[in-house]
Amino acid sequence: MTAALQSSVLNLCQQAEHYGYSKVVKSPWQSFGLAVFAGAFIALAFVFYVNVTTGAGDAPWGMVRLVGGLAFSLGLMLVVICGAELFTSTVLSTLARAQRRITTAQMLGCWVRVYLGNLIGALIMLVLIMTAGMHELDGGNWGLNALNIAQHKIHHSWIQAMVLGVLCNMLVCLGVWMTFAGKDAMTRAMLLMLPVAMFVSSGFEHSIANMFMVPLGIAISQFAGPEFFSTLAVSREQFADLTLMNFIFNNLIPVTLGNIIGGGVIVGLGYWVIENQTSTEKASH
Template sequence: MKQFDAHEATRPVSHLAVVDSSAAMSPFEKAAEYGHAKVTKHIAQSFGLSVFAGAFIALAFVFYLTVTTGAAPGSWGLVRFSGGIAFSLGLILVVVLGGELFTSTVLSAIAWAQKRVTTKQLLGCWTRVYLGNLCGAMLILLLVMMSKMYDLNGSAWGLNALHVAQHKIHHDWSQAFALGTLCNLLVCLGVWMTFSCKDALGKSILLILPVAMFVSSGFEHSIANLFMVPLGITIEHFIGSEYFMALGVVPQAFADLTISNFIVHNLIPVTLGNIVGGAVFVQPWVFLD
């Protein structure tokens, strides 16, 4: 048996012998690994994590509504910035806890561009994650309605939700598409930056400002909208006319909050914009690596 050598035990170990293989990878290689792992993840696990991610983003929008309700009219920029900071909780939860969010999963296009996954695998991943995010958002919507959060601050919380939801369906297609593109460019840049660190605190800090910027600037996030607009539709259709009368609002003012208007005027163009912002815009970086 080899005897213990105190000198050997205390001898400095060359840093070359303990280099973390992931540290030697370029950001592009890390992004490709990130995308490949998402696409090849077991279907049940991927769907389950996407449900959690949809719930996280919905909870972040609840936080946004609470922070921005009842704000002074003269502090528009600061109110939106504080709401953006609050909403960053959603992406932080997704990244730190390992959820599967459609907008960040779009980065898996890098692995597809490098021919590490097939088109069928890529689209299958995007579809199940999108549907899982929808399920998570609907779960939080149900809980929010059951808890009657729309009554907060003398029902001003619900009125704020109605105004935010209605604003989202009044973009024209090109505007909604552009806002979706800008949004996911920032989301994916935020996620990309997290590849540079390992600790949860560092990742969280890096995500705050990109998210705060896209939220405060009014950019459009398809998964957030899967919660926000249906919330407005649910309040408008199921709360009752006495709710609006107490607020001094005519119920017909929000009659355009319908599922068809949401899908046609917001969800489709915003989702396509999210795909372009997160997938197409990153491809030049991949080929320049």
Template sequence: MADDFHPMLTPAEMARAAEDAAVAKATGRPLKSFLLGLTAGGYIALGFVFFVTSQVGAATVPYGLARVVGGIVFATGLALVVLTGAELFTSSTLTLTARASGRITWGQLLLNWLVVYVANFIGSITIMVLVFLGGVHHNAKSGWGAVVLNTSAAKLHHTFVESLALGVLCNLMVCLAIWAAYSGRTTTDKVIAVTMPIALFVASGFEHSVANMFMIPLGITIRQFAGDDFWAQSGLDPSAFADVTWPSFLAHNLLPVTIGNVIGGGVMIGILYWTVFHLAVRHDGPASVGPKP
């Protein structure tokens, strides 16, 4: 009946929906998670493509305004993840809620994380290779590639502790966005729910492990293979980016950011809200996650 329809889920119903989704991810077929992980990595990479494009020529725009615009357009990537059911490692940290309830094992949780993480990396690298082969870094007289290099270098200049803390802050916002999206019933609801939290993390310079799987490898690839014409057009000095390398990326960025993402999303959002709502969830029984007929 129409009277039974509610425009959004209650907070307790959102907690149940998040836990049910976590169980479905961790107990599903690894091949399905892998394929959905490939798409998620690709979508986040495409969001970063949009971000880079928005920052070309932004030096004359007030810093805050340019970053907010970049954050809003980057949110396209997470909106696509939510709407298509793709599996993203940062939001998959919420499977800790299902482990806390005893509905999945540690083995199931860790296998899901590993499969999705690897798939996200492959998906991100796939888009990175296509973007490079397409010569996108030459756009705007190589200004597009200059944004990539400057962004990559900035990410690699954080200390280990700074990268970890920025990873925590990032996945606080990503998992809040995912959690809020569970409340929505329509495409519009879900897109609005994810946009501003994601814009906040991007505009503030927080660190997202999967996004960095695209951005920094692209910076490394441009530095190594772009050629003299790129450096001449961009006006950049190649020696200024000598530390944009794979070892630096893996040890000084991806590792601490990944740890921070797990803490920020899985513990500080997932476990926190599980602690707040698990009694209500247990007593109320399964919550409806969609409109009733």
């Protein structure tokens, strides 16, 4: 590794460490409020995803997913550029913990309040989207698309859901990591697009996005009128497995654990080990 590359790795690690530290030491109410915004931003991004993938018809599967992934990247752009607090990037605070700048209790307390704030933001958007009748767009096909996406998410095996969560947050955190090299908002936004597009188009699982998407499917299955289902020639009973318990135990718990492993352990602590090794080598010379 060249000296310039070593310096670059160390600089990005130091920025990531400060990034995680700054999240933990924010006042609890500020952190919570910004987390509510982040949950809402990610929910809006999923609305965009459903918009652009509904009615795709015979379009190539991969291209539809790519366009949907690029649309969803708006969510992480809003989070990073507007300074909101998203659980899946907050787990990078493991670097600050590894450097003993924060305690385990401080780190976990931050994770809990951000997670809860994200949940509230996602549910607020759920109420607004349902009240707006978005599920009736395109003759109800928008809502049917949302139902199928939500139903698919609760039918992974537990291990599969967790691994999909690992892969997702590796890409989210690597995207955020790349923004540390950006000098302006436009550069940081552009750097986020492809990592996010890849995780979305590949079907990887993001716990906060799922806090909106699966409850949206549950809400449509429970509260859409009978004419919604009759127009689409489907029955409400086809989506009877969309329940809160199935969501929590078959998706949210394993995906959340996977997100922590992918972002906090593999990316965060992985780079911390590299930084320490590089620093040790320099000191020995």
